[in-house]
Amino acid sequence: MNGQELLKQHISKTATLTDEQFDYFFSHFTLLSFKKGQTIISEGDEVDCEYFVVSGCLKAFFINDDIKMYILQFAMSTWWTSDYNALYSHSRATINVDCITDAEVLCLKSADREKLCAEIHQVEHFFRWRTNRGYVASQKRLLSFMNNDAKKRYEELLTLYPELYNLVPKHLIAAYLGITRETLSRLYNGR
Amino acid sequence: MNGQELLKQHISKTATLTDEQFDYFFSHFTLLSFKKGQTIISEGDEVDCEYFVVSGCLKAFFINDDIKMYILQFAMSTWWTSDYNALYSHSRATINVDCITDAEVLCLKSADREKLCAEIHQVEHFFRWRTNRGYVASQKRLLSFMNNDAKKRYEELLTLYPELYNLVPKHLIAAYLGITRETLSRLYNGR
DNA sequence: CCTGCGATGTGATGTATGTCACATAATTAA
DNA sequence: TTAATTATGTGACATACATCACATCGCAGG
Numbered sequence A, B: 001m002n003g004q005e006l007l008k009q010h011i012s013k014t015a016t017l018t019d020e021q022f023d024y025f026f027s028h029f030t031l032l033s034f035k036k037g038q039t040i041i042s043e044g045d046e047v048d049c050e051y052f053v054v055s056g057c058l059k060a061f062f063i064n065d066d067i068k069m070y071i072l073q074f075a076m077s078t079w080w081t082s083d084y085n086a087l088y089s090h091s092r093a094t095i096n097v098d099c100i101t102d103a104e105v106l107c108l109k110s111a112d113r114e115k116l117c118a119e120i121h122q123v124e125h126f127f128r129w130r131t132n133r134g135y136v137a138s139q140k141r142l143l144s145f146m147n148n149d150a151k152k153r154y155e156e157l158l159t160l161y162p163e164l165y166n167l168v169p170k171h172l173i174a175a176y177l178g179i180t181r182e183t184l185s186r187l188y189n190g191r
Numbered sequence C: 001c002c003t004g005c006g007a008t009g010t011g012a013t014g015t016a017t018g019t020c021a022c023a024t025a026a027t028t029a030a
Numbered sequence D: 001t002t003a004a005t006t007a008t009g010t011g012a013c014a015t016a017c018a019t020c021a022c023a024t025c026g027c028a029g030g
Helices: A003-012 A019-026 A084-089 A110-119 A121-147 A150-160 A170-177 A181-188 B003-012 B019-026 B084-089 B110-119 B121-147 B150-160 B170-177 B181-188
Strands: A029-034 A039-041 A049-055 A058-063 A069-075 A096-099 A103-109 B029-034 B039-041 B049-055 B058-063 B069-075 B096-099 B103-109
Touching: A003 A019, A003 A029, A003 A049, A003 A103, A019 A121, A029 A049, A049 A084, A049 A110, A069 A170, A069 B121, A084 B121, A103 A110, A110 A121, A110 B121, A121 A150, A121 B069, A121 B084, A121 B110, A121 B121, A150 A170, A150 A181, A170 A181, B003 B019, B003 B029, B003 B049, B003 B103, B019 B121, B029 B049, B049 B110, B069 B170, B103 B110, B110 B121, B121 B150, B150 B170, B150 B181, B170 B181
Parallel strands: none
Antiparallel strands: A029 A103, A039 A096, A049 A103, A058 A069, A058 A096, B029 B103, B039 B096, B049 B103, B058 B069, B058 B096
């Protein structure tokens, strides 16, 4: 499915747009192609876009002072990603986004999103619900962090997104779970 | 400040409503008073409201199988709280909300929120931004969990919300930080 | 087809935090 | 005020996970 159809179908689950409204909405997006390993947002960048993933897999991650990486989010087809903190507070990026595989994304400028939200009530409705879902997912992950040990979180992740198992290297899975690659290795090989 | 003024001022930071629109909006809220220790949402309840805190302090928390408590959110004046997972997925509550101190809250039914969002574009705008902020805060807390040890998270919490120090017992602070009360006690008394 | 580097496995050891047990201080209820 | 409950402190010990060091494996580029 191409990006336009994918986005149309994605939005129609939450909001009702006429064909003309959708075409107008879609006209604000730019299709970008990236190769595996390419960077989309770097720490320190001015962030003014968010991204709807058409194909491939991205990661949004944070690098701490000890150069350890923590993955905030994997983003696959129909997922949205950006540095929402920077985007919302108009500050510089503190997280990075890059490509785990070759990827195609639809880029929407923040100013355009706000314009579209103001112009088309249903677009604002869509973004409210999208963020709702993100918020709930984020709270669930937080709870999982507090309540479950690394093994349980690993199993939970693979239950929720089995496609990740073959798609992303294990040291990235570890970085998502908040543990080291060594510990992850020991979890599924006995001890 | 009374609840109506507080809510009006709170909303005006994000959305522009006429006085008539605000009065109509406000007419959907119910003022409720609770005593310290009273429960607002219990696990298993049907959840159909969210709450705007006028005064006092609430906690939203999860109890695991070992009867250990994890606090998802403290909620003080001008904060919103509920079991948003249950609210949006129309499922039963998996978290609890109760009162750390005597509290006054404004209750908004989910059905009314959706109605108001559909009727008044600026109301939908307000709720989109409110959830945005919640989402960003939740991601920050997630990062803090992965990147910082308990001591740093404790200092971070007190920097962000110094009023909590005198307001809530330390075992609740521990439950928010995801550690035991013993560990928290050892953090600020030297070892 | 090499060659080199990124990804993974595994042992030895260190450390933060949990668990359990008990003492004491501070609130709340009667 | 007294009694009961809840909150807090502290020691001894257990455990999950990190760290560091090194070995192996597999794949990508020259």
